[in-house]
Amino acid sequence: MREPLIFEISKKxxxxxxxPPCDVPTQKVGEMIPEKYLRDKKAELPEVSEIDVVRHFTxxxxxxxxxxxxxxxxxxxxxxxxxxxxxxxxxxxxxxxxHPYQPEETAQGALELMYTLQKDLCQVAGMDKVSLxxxxxxxxxxxxxxxxxxxxxxxxxxxxxxxxxxxxxxxxNPATANMAGFKTIExxxxxxxxxxxxxxxxxxxDTTAALMLTNPNTLGLFESQxxxxxxxxxxxxxxxxxxxxxxxxxxxxxxxxxxxFDVVHFNLHKTMGTPHGGGGPGSGPxxxxxxxxxxxxxxxxxxxDDGSFYLNYDMPDSIGKVKAFYGNFLVMVKAYCYIKAxxxxxxxxxxxxxxxxxxxxxxxxxxxxxxxxxRICKHEFVxxxxxxxxxxxxxxxxxxxxxxxxxxxxxxxxxxxxxEALMIEPTETESRETLDDFIAIMEKIHQEAIDNKELVVNAxxxxxxxxxxxxxxxxxxxxxxxxxx
Amino acid sequence: xxxIPNTSEDRQAMLNSLGYEKIEDLFQDIPEQVRKxxxxxxxxxxxxxxxxxxxxxxxxxxxxxxQCISFMGAGAYDHFIPSFVDQLLLRSxxxxxxxxxxxxxxxxxxxxxxxxxxxxxxxxxxxASNASVYDGATATAEAANMAVAATRRNKILYSKGLxxxxxxxxxxxxxxxxxxxxxxxxxxxxxxxxxxxxxLNKKDAACLIVQYPNFYGCVEDLEELAKKVQAQKALxxxxxxxxxxxxxxKSPGELGADIVAGEAQGFxxxxxxxxxxxxxxxxxxxxxxxxxxxxxxxTRDVDGKVGYVLTLQAREQHIRREKASSNICSNQALCALAxxxxxxxxxxxxxxxxxxxxxxxxxxxxRQLTSLPQVKAVYPGQAFFNEFxxxxxxxxxxxxxxLRKEGIWPGVNLSVIxxxxxxCLLVCVTELRTKDEIDRLAERLGxxx
Numbered sequence: 001m002r003e004p005l006i007f008e009i010s011k012k013x014x015x016x017x018x019x020p021p022c023d024v025p026t027q028k029v030g031e032m033i034p035e036k037y038l039r040d041k042k043a044e045l046p047e048v049s050e051i052d053v054v055r056h057f058t059x060x061x062x063x064x065x066x067x068x069x070x071x072x073x074x075x076x077x078x079x080x081x082x083x084x085x086x087x088x089x090x091x092x093x094x095x096x097x098x099h100p101y102q103p104e105e106t107a108q109g110a111l112e113l114m115y116t117l118q119k120d121l122c123q124v125a126g127m128d129k130v131s132l133x134x135x136x137x138x139x140x141x142x143x144x145x146x147x148x149x150x151x152x153x154x155x156x157x158x159x160x161x162x163x164x165x166x167x168x169x170x171x172x173n174p175a176t177a178n179m180a181g182f183k184t185i186e187x188x189x190x191x192x193x194x195x196x197x198x199x200x201x202x203x204x205x206d207t208t209a210a211l212m213l214t215n216p217n218t219l220g221l222f223e224s225q226x227x228x229x230x231x232x233x234x235x236x237x238x239x240x241x242x243x244x245x246x247x248x249x250x251x252x253x254x255x256x257x258x259x260x261f262d263v264v265h266f267n268l269h270k271t272m273g274t275p276h277g278g279g280g281p282g283s284g285p286x287x288x289x290x291x292x293x294x295x296x297x298x299x300x301x302x303x304x305d306d307g308s309f310y311l312n313y314d315m316p317d318s319i320g321k322v323k324a325f326y327g328n329f330l331v332m333v334k335a336y337c338y339i340k341a342x343x344x345x346x347x348x349x350x351x352x353x354x355x356x357x358x359x360x361x362x363x364x365x366x367x368x369x370x371x372x373x374x375r376i377c378k379h380e381f382v383x384x385x386x387x388x389x390x391x392x393x394x395x396x397x398x399x400x401x402x403x404x405x406x407x408x409x410x411x412x413x414x415x416x417x418x419x420e421a422l423m424i425e426p427t428e429t430e431s432r433e434t435l436d437d438f439i440a441i442m443e444k445i446h447q448e449a450i451d452n453k454e455l456v457v458n459a460x461x462x463x464x465x466x467x468x469x470x471x472x473x474x475x476x477x478x479x480x481x482x483x484x485x
Numbered sequence: 486x487x488x489i490p491n492t493s494e495d496r497q498a499m500l501n502s503l504g505y506e507k508i509e510d511l512f513q514d515i516p517e518q519v520r521k522x523x524x525x526x527x528x529x530x531x532x533x534x535x536x537x538x539x540x541x542x543x544x545x546x547x548x549x550x551x552q553c554i555s556f557m558g559a560g561a562y563d564h565f566i567p568s569f570v571d572q573l574l575l576r577s578x579x580x581x582x583x584x585x586x587x588x589x590x591x592x593x594x595x596x597x598x599x600x601x602x603x604x605x606x607x608x609x610x611x612x613a614s615n616a617s618v619y620d621g622a623t624a625t626a627e628a629a630n631m632a633v634a635a636t637r638r639n640k641i642l643y644s645k646g647l648x649x650x651x652x653x654x655x656x657x658x659x660x661x662x663x664x665x666x667x668x669x670x671x672x673x674x675x676x677x678x679x680x681x682x683x684x685l686n687k688k689d690a691a692c693l694i695v696q697y698p699n700f701y702g703c704v705e706d707l708e709e710l711a712k713k714v715q716a717q718k719a720l721x722x723x724x725x726x727x728x729x730x731x732x733x734x735k736s737p738g739e740l741g742a743d744i745v746a747g748e749a750q751g752f753x754x755x756x757x758x759x760x761x762x763x764x765x766x767x768x769x770x771x772x773x774x775x776x777x778x779x780x781x782x783x784t785r786d787v788d789g790k791v792g793y794v795l796t797l798q799a800r801e802q803h804i805r806r807e808k809a810s811s812n813i814c815s816n817q818a819l820c821a822l823a824x825x826x827x828x829x830x831x832x833x834x835x836x837x838x839x840x841x842x843x844x845x846x847x848x849x850x851x852r853q854l855t856s857l858p859q860v861k862a863v864y865p866g867q868a869f870f871n872e873f874x875x876x877x878x879x880x881x882x883x884x885x886x887x888l889r890k891e892g893i894w895p896g897v898n899l900s901v902i903x904x905x906x907x908x909c910l911l912v913c914v915t916e917l918r919t920k921d922e923i924d925r926l927a928e929r930l931g932x933x934x
Contacts, residue, residue: 002791006600006829016830017567022842023920024849029733029841032848033868037704039735043607047832050569057573057597057826064593066581074583081488082581085533091571094544099557100759101897102548103889109546110758123525135619135760138802138812146661175802175812180661184807222514250523253512258522273488277819278594279584279616279779281761297657320657324560324622324650324748325759337540343530346487352508353489353496359511360499376514403589411586414803431490432499458787463589465792473784473796477773479613481603 002464003059007481010046016053044483063464064278065408071434073361075380075411075423076170076218078248078270080354083341086274086334095333100325104310110329111309114301117336118285124339124347125247125264126257127287131296132327137245139322140265140284141176141212143297146319147263147288148210148239149180150295154317157237160209166195168219168415170243173212182209189417193219193373195229208238215242215259216249216378218415218423220358230260239263239292247271248427249355249379252348262289272335283331297322353428354379357435361426364439368446372418380425382418385449393449393456395420400467401448401459405441487530550756552892554922556850558872558913559700559897560621560648560726561759562751564839565917570753570826580819584779588794589786594818595793598781601825608731608828609723609745610738611767616779616816621748622651624764625694625724626658627811628746631768631775632692632720633664634810640665640690642719644676646699648726649902655694669693674703674864674874681710685717692720692744697737698730701911702872703864711741720744727751728765729915730870732840744768753827754820763817763824774800777811839916843871846923847914853927854912859934863909872913874899874906878934881910887933893926 029038048056065072072079090096098107118130134140145163152160163177164185174184185203190196194217211233215223223229233240242256242264248271256264268274269282276282288296298318299311311326342350355378362371362381369383385395399409399422411423426435449456460466491499496508505511512520531539550563557563574580578593585591585598598616605614618624629641641659643652645668652668659666669684670677676695684690693714698704707723714721723737725747737745750762768776774797782796802809831839851873855862863874877884881898888895896913899906914923 003596005596005603006825007603010832013834015832015835017565017827017832017835017839019565019835019839019842020916020919022845022916024846024923026845027848029844032844033704033733033870036708037706037734037868039733042833042837043732043736045604045607045831045833045836046829047834048829050567050830053826053830054569054573056829057822058576060593060596061573061576061578062593063591063596064578064582065587065590066578068577068581072583074586077583079581079583082577083488085536087575087580089537089540089544092541092544093549093551094541094547096755096757097549097551098547098758099550099555099563099756099894100561101557101559102550102555102894103885106548106889107758109543112546113540113543120527123527126522126525135623135817136813136815138814139619139623142661142812146657149661171801171803171806171809172812172814174807175805175809178807178809179812181663224514224516227516227518250512250515252525253523254515254519255523255525258519275580275819276583277580277817278582278591278822279818280619280815281763281817281820282815283761320660321622321650321653322657323620323654323760324648324762325620327759328761329758330755331761333540337536339527340531340539341533341536342487344525344527346530347527349486349489352511353491355511356496356499356508357491359503363503376511399587400589403587408583408590409587429488429490432495460589464592465589465786465790466788468588468786468792468794469784470794470796473782473794474798477780477796478783479599479602479773479780479796480606481600 003056005481006046006048006056009052010048012047014047014049016048016050070406071430071438072408073410073424073426074408075425076245078425078427080273080427081429082273082275086337089337090330090333095330108309111301113336114332115303115309117332118301120339121266121285121287124251125287126255127264128290129293129296130285130287131300132285132332133297133322134284134286135323135328136280136282137265137267137284138172138176140286141172142179143322144241144263144265144286145176145180147292147295150319151292152209159207162207163209164203164211168217168417169212170218170245173243193221194223197225197228200229200232204232204236206237208236210239210241212241212243214246216246219373219382220377220380221373222378226259245270246379249351251351253351262292268331268335273338274331274334281328281331283328295319350428357426357428357430361424361435365442368443380423382421382423384418384420384422386420388449391449392453395422397457398445401445401456403460404462553894554892555894556896556912556914556926557894559911561756562727562915563756563917564729564751564915566753566827567830570823573826574819574823579822584815585795588792592792595781597822597825599783599793601821602781604825604828605765605767608728609767610736611745612770613773613776614765614767615776616781617821618764618766618778618813619817620762620764621726622654624746624766625651626655627766627777628722628744629655629692631744631772632722634775635720635772636691638689638691640667641692642667642669642684642690643694644669645671646676646701647694647696647724648700674701674867675705676710678709682713685713685719688717690719692722694722694724696724696726698870701874702869704868707737707740707742722746729840729843732836733844744772749824753823761817761820763820775810778813779816842916846918847871850914850923853923857931871915872911874909874911877908877910879908881908884933888929891929893929895926895930
């Protein structure tokens with residue numbers, strides 16, 4: 001039987017938490033807080049014992065598929081193995097039990113770690129200065145685009161109100177540009193799946209604030225004309241923004257800074273092996289070239305002449321703050337541990353094997369599935385299920401059928417420029433055997449689609465729930481439990 | 486080879502099967518100039534044991550709140566966390582999963598978020614909650630964004646009692662979108678109702694943002710402010726940085742707030758040098774479709790079984806792209822899970838008990854400290870929950886320095902936030918402080934003044 005809601009196992013009088021006693025002389029509550037501010041009805045939290053809570057959430061965990069459960073080739077998300085040592089070290093009381101406002105002298109270890117992480121990220125990306133403040137990739141994008149806005153404003157270049165994005169871009173790119181007050185100009189990709197230089201030339205003018213680009217792009221293809229693109233954008237007075245979702249493909253082979261990018265965000269929860277947590281917390285630091293450093297969010301972590309570390313708020317041209325405090329510190333600890341464990345050679349090797357695994361999968365899967373852009377890929381690639389359409393089977397069906405075999409499906413229906421897309425990213429932490437098994441299952445499903453359509457379009461069968469009615473969920477939203485229900 | 490299973494033989498065989506000789510062949514599509522430049526140095530890799538030693542040494546350079554008696558709050562609250570919470574967070578099915586895009590194999594995350602949304606609604610007195618955002622400061626900025634969309638006005642009013650870091654974040658977000666921002670002053674520690682009314686009467690404000698209890702600890706009269714705000718067709722946004730207070734205080738929803746934004750770190754998440762935390766964002770029925778970020782809804786599967794899915798996705802960036810209500814595409818799922826587990830364990834009675842213990846201990850501390858002849862209460866007569874401001878006869882920084890030597894962190898120095906509060910200390914007392922510790926603070930503070 002499915003686990004009920006925690007509210008549904010509530011029983012009056014039960015308690016799962018044993019608090020420190022109130023050992024001070026007490027006053028009547030009404031003497032401390034005027035009656036009009038006091039709750040007359042307690043919040044309807046569940047009443048459960050400790051074992052009830054523990055069993056409830058343990059049961060819920062078994063309804064999930066994580067990287068530790070099985071292969072998770074979710075394109076664009078870099079679902080690599082999350083090293084356990086990093087979990088252990090980020091939980092040290094010397095990190096978890098620090099108050100953000102405690103004196104800097106008492107947090108030197110934390111500040112040193114952040115300072116070194118800033119430096120290391122500069123190295124990996126070829127940038128001059130990093131801010132660790134943004135909490136996630138999309139948050140980094142927003143901070144980065146704000147930095148670009150501040151740069152143009154400071155120069156009095158006020159007519160630059162447009163951000164160019166390719167049609168293969170992550171959805172966050174146009175949403176970010178809009179949130180930072182820019183108009184988005186979308187340009188079409190060329191037949192090779194890359195930025196079309198002619199379309200770019202037409203879009204560029206003296207109102208261009210920036211071009212946002214992922215390289216390798218969302219098709220998993222390296223933009224081979226990146227140096228020409230950078231020159232064109234810079235010549236028009238715009239800046240280049242690098243969406244760092246795909247850095248796992250190129251460490252040691254290409255740095256955004258060397259390609260001509262001015263601003264980059266990192267997804268530490270992708271590239272640097274920190275766990276995704278079922279949707280967060282992530283961490284999305286941004287790196288910039290020297291001429292943009294003064295606009296970064298405050299504070300940055302600096303090293304004083306005496307070797308001590310401090311938080312620098314003295315940045316008059318900073319965009320300000322994009323969140324409270326200094327960023328997702330405990331996630332930074334995990335990313336730091338990852339970088340230190342792998343070192344320079346290890347990071348390069350991670351990218352090499354990520355790319356090798358992706359090409360191996362691609363070459364084998366293209367024997368059954370259609371591959372719209374047939375060339376070397378980087379860490380991911382996009383196939384489609386076009387040739388199954390005549391049988392009435394779609395990408396969604398293949399994804400659902402994969403669930404029955406214990407796989408998390410690839411990213412589906414993205415990028416938008418590929419019909420019936422399946423975007424596959426194996427990462428470097430999977431073995432050849434795992435890839436071979438996956439290829440075999442993908443071939444099997446392909447055959448099933450041809451021989452036994454019903455089997456595939458009604459999948460999954462082996463999961464805790466089967467296909468869910470998303471349409472009525474959105475039409476008549478029930479988004480909370482209520483006591484009377 | 487770190488974390489990579491494929492041996493060099495595996496790799497060579499795979500390369501050969503693809504028709505390549507060496508790994509570099511797979512990077513030929515990168516311009517040579519870029520490849521040649523891509524040299525970097527982050528040092529040599531460390532073995533697991535070396536790493537442990539190295540990182541432990543860094544951690545040991547820090548002084549933790551467990552090694553002293555801390556009275557620091559100001560948006561980061563040290564509350565009791567049951568031991569089971571962290572053990573369950575280490576269930577890797579939770580922490581190694583991605584956003585629940587495939588609901589059939591993500592029911593654990595989805596149901597937990599549904600429970601989280603329900604708990605936040607109960608706590609805030611609102612109809613709807615999203616799945617959480619980055620933190621309280623960004624929740625506040627997102628709430629302002631919602632108010633602009635709802636009213637088609639683009640001026641944001643916020644009370645000076647809003648956490649200064651939240652106000653800074655709000656200003657950054659508003660600058661980038663071209664919204665105007667105006668501060669409403671405090672009178673005796675709470676939002677000036679007169680000044681708020683005056684500014685609202687111009688009928689160009691989308692919202693008024695008020696923290697409850699506010700940054701200086703005072704409980705604001707939300708009900709009165711709500712009336713003034715809504716009379717001018719603007720929205721009242723209540724911001725809560727200390728959610729435990731809602732165990733005893735009337736919910737902002739009951740007092741008329743249209744949107745409640747805040748920080749739920751106080752439930753189950755460590756203070757952790759400022760993050761990761763989780764922002765909550767709840768709204769009344771009218772604003773549901775303006776909420777940014779993930780929302781989980783209940784539905785049924787093809788066999789009629791109950792299940793949960795991400796819903797109302799037409800608001801979001803992966804569908805709407807530049808027309809989305811926000812660019813956010815994640816939540817702080819694991820932090821929200823910790824908060825959900827902690828709120829569940831506390832339960833209806835436990836939350837009330839926790840809130841009352843905070844209230845009693847903070848008020849005891851207030852009485853002890855303000856009975857010292859050299860210490861002055863800054864906002865006498867104002868209701869407060871577990872934080873209050875005192876004024877000292879000398880700069881707060883000096884006092885903090887002296888008490889630190891005795892293992893006491895007496896509070897947050899307000900001079901770094903506001904020049905006219907240069908001798909002021911923001912003192913926070915949670916359920917974790919004992920009577921002896923409070924007495925010791927009073928005694929030692931008296932000693933150094």
